[in-house]
Amino acid sequence: MDWLGIGVFILGLAFAGLVVILIPVMKKLTATLGNTADTVSTVNKSVGEMTGEITVILHNANETLTDVHGKMEKVNPVFDIIHDTGQAAHHLTSTLVRFTGQKTDKAKEGADAIDRSQLEGLLRGAAFFYYLKQMSKTDKNEA
Incomplete structure:
Protein backbone atom coordinates (compact mmCIF):
# COMPACT_ATOMS: atom_id res chain seq x y z
CA MET A 1 0.00 0.00 0.00
CA ASP A 2 1.14 3.38 -0.70
CA TRP A 3 0.64 6.58 1.19
CA LEU A 4 -2.48 7.50 -0.67
CA GLY A 5 -4.19 4.24 0.24
CA ILE A 6 -3.21 4.66 3.90
CA GLY A 7 -4.62 8.22 3.93
CA VAL A 8 -7.92 7.09 2.40
CA PHE A 9 -8.10 4.21 4.93
CA ILE A 10 -7.57 6.65 7.86
CA LEU A 11 -10.20 9.02 6.45
CA GLY A 12 -12.63 6.09 6.11
CA LEU A 13 -12.04 5.06 9.73
CA ALA A 14 -12.56 8.67 10.90
CA PHE A 15 -15.78 8.94 8.92
CA ALA A 16 -17.06 5.63 10.36
CA GLY A 17 -16.21 6.85 13.89
CA LEU A 18 -18.04 10.12 13.22
CA VAL A 19 -21.12 8.24 11.99
CA VAL A 20 -21.09 6.03 15.10
CA ILE A 21 -20.86 9.12 17.34
CA LEU A 22 -23.64 10.97 15.44
CA ILE A 23 -26.18 8.10 15.48
CA PRO A 24 -27.43 8.80 19.07
CA VAL A 25 -27.48 12.52 18.38
CA MET A 26 -29.59 11.97 15.28
CA LYS A 27 -31.98 9.69 17.24
CA LYS A 28 -32.41 12.39 19.91
CA LEU A 29 -32.95 15.02 17.21
CA THR A 30 -35.59 12.80 15.57
CA ALA A 31 -37.41 12.37 18.89
CA THR A 32 -37.27 16.12 19.57
CA LEU A 33 -38.63 16.97 16.13
CA GLY A 34 -41.42 14.40 16.60
CA ASN A 35 -42.40 16.00 19.92
CA THR A 36 -42.29 19.43 18.27
CA ALA A 37 -44.59 18.21 15.49
CA ASP A 38 -47.05 16.84 18.08
CA THR A 39 -46.97 20.13 20.00
CA VAL A 40 -47.57 22.15 16.84
CA SER A 41 -50.49 19.88 15.93
CA THR A 42 -52.02 20.31 19.40
CA VAL A 43 -51.57 24.08 19.21
CA ASN A 44 -53.23 24.16 15.78
CA LYS A 45 -56.25 22.27 17.14
CA SER A 46 -56.46 24.57 20.18
CA VAL A 47 -56.21 27.68 18.03
CA GLY A 48 -58.94 26.32 15.75
CA GLU A 49 -61.24 25.72 18.71
CA MET A 50 -60.50 29.14 20.20
CA THR A 51 -61.11 30.81 16.84
CA GLY A 52 -64.57 29.26 16.68
CA GLU A 53 -65.37 30.36 20.23
CA ILE A 54 -64.04 33.87 19.63
CA THR A 55 -66.16 34.12 16.48
CA VAL A 56 -69.27 33.21 18.50
CA ILE A 57 -68.36 35.74 21.21
CA LEU A 58 -67.83 38.51 18.64
CA HIS A 59 -71.12 37.65 16.94
CA ASN A 60 -72.96 37.81 20.28
CA ALA A 61 -71.25 41.11 21.13
CA ASN A 62 -72.32 42.57 17.77
CA GLU A 63 -75.92 41.45 18.35
CA THR A 64 -75.88 42.96 21.84
CA LEU A 65 -74.52 46.27 20.55
CA THR A 66 -77.13 46.34 17.80
CA ASP A 67 -79.86 45.68 20.38
CA VAL A 68 -78.55 48.40 22.70
CA HIS A 69 -78.34 50.84 19.78
CA GLY A 70 -81.95 50.11 18.80
CA LYS A 71 -83.15 50.57 22.35
CA MET A 72 -81.23 53.83 22.70
CA GLU A 73 -82.93 55.10 19.55
CA LYS A 74 -86.27 54.29 21.15
CA VAL A 75 -85.32 56.06 24.39
CA ASN A 76 -83.93 59.23 22.77
CA PRO A 77 -87.40 60.77 22.17
CA THR A 100 -95.26 88.65 39.86
CA GLY A 101 -92.63 91.39 40.03
CA GLN A 102 -94.50 93.65 37.65
CA LYS A 103 -97.38 95.90 38.37
CA THR A 104 -100.89 94.84 37.47
CA ASP A 105 -100.99 97.06 34.42
CA LYS A 106 -98.04 95.07 32.97
CA ALA A 107 -99.67 91.68 33.64
CA LYS A 108 -100.76 91.44 30.01
CA GLU A 109 -97.13 91.60 28.84
CA GLY A 110 -96.26 88.70 31.16
CA ALA A 111 -99.14 86.62 29.86
CA ASP A 112 -98.11 87.32 26.27
CA ALA A 113 -94.57 86.11 27.05
CA ILE A 114 -95.92 82.57 27.56
CA ASP A 115 -96.28 81.60 23.94
CA ARG A 116 -96.81 78.24 22.23
CA SER A 117 -93.12 77.29 21.92
CA GLN A 118 -92.60 77.61 25.66
CA LEU A 119 -95.65 75.51 26.55
CA GLU A 120 -94.97 72.84 23.96
CA GLY A 121 -92.48 71.06 26.23
CA LEU A 122 -94.96 71.01 29.12
CA LEU A 123 -97.65 69.55 26.88
CA ARG A 124 -95.28 66.88 25.61
CA GLY A 125 -94.30 66.08 29.21
CA ALA A 126 -97.95 65.76 30.22
CA ALA A 127 -98.58 63.47 27.24
CA PHE A 128 -95.58 61.36 28.25
CA PHE A 129 -96.83 60.95 31.82
CA TYR A 130 -100.33 60.11 30.50
CA TYR A 131 -98.75 57.43 28.29
CA LEU A 132 -96.87 55.97 31.26
CA LYS A 133 -100.06 55.90 33.31
CA GLN A 134 -101.95 54.11 30.53
CA MET A 135 -99.10 51.58 30.15
CA SER A 136 -99.15 50.82 33.88
CA LYS A 137 -102.93 50.27 33.71
CA THR A 138 -102.55 47.83 30.79
CA ASP A 139 -99.74 46.02 32.63
CA LYS A 140 -101.97 45.64 35.71
CA ASN A 141 -104.88 44.40 33.57
CA GLU A 142 -102.65 41.82 31.84
CA ALA A 143 -101.29 40.54 35.15
Whole structure:
Protein backbone atom coordinates (compact mmCIF):
# COMPACT_ATOMS: atom_id res chain seq x y z
CA MET A 1 0.00 0.00 0.00
CA ASP A 2 1.14 3.38 -0.70
CA TRP A 3 0.64 6.58 1.19
CA LEU A 4 -2.48 7.50 -0.67
CA GLY A 5 -4.19 4.24 0.24
CA ILE A 6 -3.21 4.66 3.90
CA GLY A 7 -4.62 8.22 3.93
CA VAL A 8 -7.92 7.09 2.40
CA PHE A 9 -8.10 4.21 4.93
CA ILE A 10 -7.57 6.65 7.86
CA LEU A 11 -10.20 9.02 6.45
CA GLY A 12 -12.63 6.09 6.11
CA LEU A 13 -12.04 5.06 9.73
CA ALA A 14 -12.56 8.67 10.90
CA PHE A 15 -15.78 8.94 8.92
CA ALA A 16 -17.06 5.63 10.36
CA GLY A 17 -16.21 6.85 13.89
CA LEU A 18 -18.04 10.12 13.22
CA VAL A 19 -21.12 8.24 11.99
CA VAL A 20 -21.09 6.03 15.10
CA ILE A 21 -20.86 9.12 17.34
CA LEU A 22 -23.64 10.97 15.44
CA ILE A 23 -26.18 8.10 15.48
CA PRO A 24 -27.43 8.80 19.07
CA VAL A 25 -27.48 12.52 18.38
CA MET A 26 -29.59 11.97 15.28
CA LYS A 27 -31.98 9.69 17.24
CA LYS A 28 -32.41 12.39 19.91
CA LEU A 29 -32.95 15.02 17.21
CA THR A 30 -35.59 12.80 15.57
CA ALA A 31 -37.41 12.37 18.89
CA THR A 32 -37.27 16.12 19.57
CA LEU A 33 -38.63 16.97 16.13
CA GLY A 34 -41.42 14.40 16.60
CA ASN A 35 -42.40 16.00 19.92
CA THR A 36 -42.29 19.43 18.27
CA ALA A 37 -44.59 18.21 15.49
CA ASP A 38 -47.05 16.84 18.08
CA THR A 39 -46.97 20.13 20.00
CA VAL A 40 -47.57 22.15 16.84
CA SER A 41 -50.49 19.88 15.93
CA THR A 42 -52.02 20.31 19.40
CA VAL A 43 -51.57 24.08 19.21
CA ASN A 44 -53.23 24.16 15.78
CA LYS A 45 -56.25 22.27 17.14
CA SER A 46 -56.46 24.57 20.18
CA VAL A 47 -56.21 27.68 18.03
CA GLY A 48 -58.94 26.32 15.75
CA GLU A 49 -61.24 25.72 18.71
CA MET A 50 -60.50 29.14 20.20
CA THR A 51 -61.11 30.81 16.84
CA GLY A 52 -64.57 29.26 16.68
CA GLU A 53 -65.37 30.36 20.23
CA ILE A 54 -64.04 33.87 19.63
CA THR A 55 -66.16 34.12 16.48
CA VAL A 56 -69.27 33.21 18.50
CA ILE A 57 -68.36 35.74 21.21
CA LEU A 58 -67.83 38.51 18.64
CA HIS A 59 -71.12 37.65 16.94
CA ASN A 60 -72.96 37.81 20.28
CA ALA A 61 -71.25 41.11 21.13
CA ASN A 62 -72.32 42.57 17.77
CA GLU A 63 -75.92 41.45 18.35
CA THR A 64 -75.88 42.96 21.84
CA LEU A 65 -74.52 46.27 20.55
CA THR A 66 -77.13 46.34 17.80
CA ASP A 67 -79.86 45.68 20.38
CA VAL A 68 -78.55 48.40 22.70
CA HIS A 69 -78.34 50.84 19.78
CA GLY A 70 -81.95 50.11 18.80
CA LYS A 71 -83.15 50.57 22.35
CA MET A 72 -81.23 53.83 22.70
CA GLU A 73 -82.93 55.10 19.55
CA LYS A 74 -86.27 54.29 21.15
CA VAL A 75 -85.32 56.06 24.39
CA ASN A 76 -83.93 59.23 22.77
CA PRO A 77 -87.40 60.77 22.17
CA VAL A 78 -88.14 60.34 25.88
CA PHE A 79 -85.03 62.34 26.73
CA ASP A 80 -86.04 64.96 24.16
CA ILE A 81 -89.45 65.24 25.84
CA ILE A 82 -87.85 65.56 29.27
CA HIS A 83 -85.48 68.23 27.94
CA ASP A 84 -88.34 70.17 26.35
CA THR A 85 -90.36 69.86 29.56
CA GLY A 86 -87.45 71.24 31.58
CA GLN A 87 -86.97 74.15 29.22
CA ALA A 88 -90.69 74.94 29.23
CA ALA A 89 -90.80 74.79 33.02
CA HIS A 90 -87.82 77.13 33.16
CA HIS A 91 -89.47 79.57 30.77
CA LEU A 92 -92.74 79.35 32.68
CA THR A 93 -91.15 79.97 36.07
CA SER A 94 -89.01 82.83 34.78
CA THR A 95 -92.10 84.35 33.20
CA LEU A 96 -94.02 83.94 36.44
CA VAL A 97 -91.18 85.59 38.36
CA ARG A 98 -91.25 88.51 35.97
CA PHE A 99 -95.03 88.53 36.06
CA THR A 100 -95.26 88.65 39.86
CA GLY A 101 -92.63 91.39 40.03
CA GLN A 102 -94.50 93.65 37.65
CA LYS A 103 -97.38 95.90 38.37
CA THR A 104 -100.89 94.84 37.47
CA ASP A 105 -100.99 97.06 34.42
CA LYS A 106 -98.04 95.07 32.97
CA ALA A 107 -99.67 91.68 33.64
CA LYS A 108 -100.76 91.44 30.01
CA GLU A 109 -97.13 91.60 28.84
CA GLY A 110 -96.26 88.70 31.16
CA ALA A 111 -99.14 86.62 29.86
CA ASP A 112 -98.11 87.32 26.27
CA ALA A 113 -94.57 86.11 27.05
CA ILE A 114 -95.92 82.57 27.56
CA ASP A 115 -96.28 81.60 23.94
CA ARG A 116 -96.81 78.24 22.23
CA SER A 117 -93.12 77.29 21.92
CA GLN A 118 -92.60 77.61 25.66
CA LEU A 119 -95.65 75.51 26.55
CA GLU A 120 -94.97 72.84 23.96
CA GLY A 121 -92.48 71.06 26.23
CA LEU A 122 -94.96 71.01 29.12
CA LEU A 123 -97.65 69.55 26.88
CA ARG A 124 -95.28 66.88 25.61
CA GLY A 125 -94.30 66.08 29.21
CA ALA A 126 -97.95 65.76 30.22
CA ALA A 127 -98.58 63.47 27.24
CA PHE A 128 -95.58 61.36 28.25
CA PHE A 129 -96.83 60.95 31.82
CA TYR A 130 -100.33 60.11 30.50
CA TYR A 131 -98.75 57.43 28.29
CA LEU A 132 -96.87 55.97 31.26
CA LYS A 133 -100.06 55.90 33.31
CA GLN A 134 -101.95 54.11 30.53
CA MET A 135 -99.10 51.58 30.15
CA SER A 136 -99.15 50.82 33.88
CA LYS A 137 -102.93 50.27 33.71
CA THR A 138 -102.55 47.83 30.79
CA ASP A 139 -99.74 46.02 32.63
CA LYS A 140 -101.97 45.64 35.71
CA ASN A 141 -104.88 44.40 33.57
CA GLU A 142 -102.65 41.82 31.84
CA ALA A 143 -101.29 40.54 35.15
